[in-house]
Every structure is written in structure tokens, then in C-alpha cells.
Amino acid sequence: MSKNILRQTAGYADRVNPDYAKNVQAAKAEEHILALLMLYEEHRKNTFGNNLLTSGDFATDFGRRVFEKISELESLGQFSESSMGEFFSLDEMSRLKKIQLDRISLTNNSAEVFFDCVKSLKEENASGQESSGGEEDILSVISRKKQKIKK
Secondary structure (H helix, E strand, C coil): CHHHHHHHHHHCCCCCCHHHCCHHHHHHHHHHHHHHHCHHHHHHHHHHHCCCCCHCCCHHHHHHHHHHHHHHHHCCCCCCCHHHHHCCCCCHHHHHHHHHHHHHHHCCCCHHHHHHHHHHHHHHHHHHHHHHCCCCCCCHHHHHHHHHHHH
């Protein structure tokens, strides 16, 4: 039972977002971004008006699909939580509601927080692409992670 709890906490048994465990930090940043986009019109206007993000910036397939649908609905002027329900399963909508509730319970949902999440997502994707080249050995990956933690 404890192993199942640990697996779920790490995102391993995640049926809605199976890519979550591949890059937990990027997936968390995605969740924050998606929640802020769904909750606040100003973040949607700023993101899509200034091309701050593209679907290619997302590390998980689930995050990418949600972002693309928010973008599509926003461009048509039809974005609402209920309209999202047409395109996602009940489990996926439950996850989206959960990330919204987690985000709204925090006191600071400003543009600065949003930009920090965008920056974090882009940095995580960049570091993930660097390490996927195969030429790095495990010790250099560990060393890079330790240096990142020290910062």
C-alpha cells in the first residue's frame, strides 16, 4: 500500500497524464500555467496575444492538448470551463478542476507568478532536451542537478 502511495505521488500510476513522471518539474509548471490560463482572462490574453507559449513548449501530451484547446477556444472567443468538457474525458476534466482548485487556493496568482512558471517550463524543457542526447553520463547529470539545487 505504501508503494502505491509513493508511485501515485511521483506520478507513476497516472492514467490522465502518463508523461508526468518523465519530468515532474516541467509537469508541475504546466499544471500551474494551465490553471492560471483557465482561471484568469488576462493571462490568456497576454499569452496568446504575445505568443508567450506554444504547444511545443509543453513536456506532456496532456498539457499540450489542454493548451491547444484553450488557445483554440480563446481565439474563437468561446473559452469557458464548460466548453472544455466537450473535448476531454471526465477523468481529464476532474484533473483540470483539481489543478484549478489547487492554484486558486494560493494567494498570489499575478502576472509575475505566471511568467515565472513559463520561464520554469522553458528551462525544464531545455535541460531535458540537453540530457536526452545520450552523450552525457549519469555523473554529469547528477552534478548538474546538484548545481541547480544550490542556486
